[in-house]
Amino acid sequence: MFDTMTMTKVLGAACGSLLVFLLGSWAADIIYHGGDGGHGDEHVQAYVIEVEGGDADVEEEVVEVDFAALMETADAEKGAKVFSKCKACHKLDEGANGTGPSLYAIVGKDIAAMDGYGYSDALLGIDGAWTPEELQAFLENPKGYAPGTKMGFAGLKKPTDRANLIAYLETVGG
Secondary structure (H helix, E strand, C coil), X not given: CCCHHHHHHHHHHHHHHHHHHHXXXXXXXXXXXXXXXXXXXCCCCCXXXXXXXXXXXXXXXXXXXXXXXXXXXXXXXXXXHHXXXXXXXXXXXXXXXXXXXXXXXXXXXXXXXXXXXXCCHHHHCCCCECCXXXXXXXXXXXXXXXXCCCCCCCCCCCHHHHHHHHHHHHHCCC
16 A cells, blocks of 8 residues: 555654654744743843832722612612623522522512522521622622522622612512
8 A cells, every 4th residue: 555665754754743843842942931941040020110109018998888878879770781690590580490599579588588499508507688788798799708609600899780780689579
């Protein structure tokens, strides 16, 4: 089928390709890492851009938000748009659980009390009701509020988004 000359050419092409690959990698190391491999050597920063008030040791200022005031100005229509992040797992129909429990009339309902849904022990161990304040704390950081919760969502970072969503949920089934 193949003669020895053809097999020699195929083997030579494979070896030549490997050689080009290895030499290319070696050349790239020299070009991009300074020739010595660049591993473990001390490097000096070429230049520093000074920024006014830019100390790295200064902690970020935490701003406390008056959530009650946010709830007074919350917009349920905007909350409906925020709910689009939730609707993959939660339904708004009464008793229609999805990956997460139904959120029908959730505001004011006892925590972990939706019939037919298997809550995590983290939520089952919390007493109380889903007041706007409790919902805002949970929606900000679900895993921080109830460590071990099944809810994989990272939370809503903007307080206005949380307030708008809660205002929207107050209109559902209430």
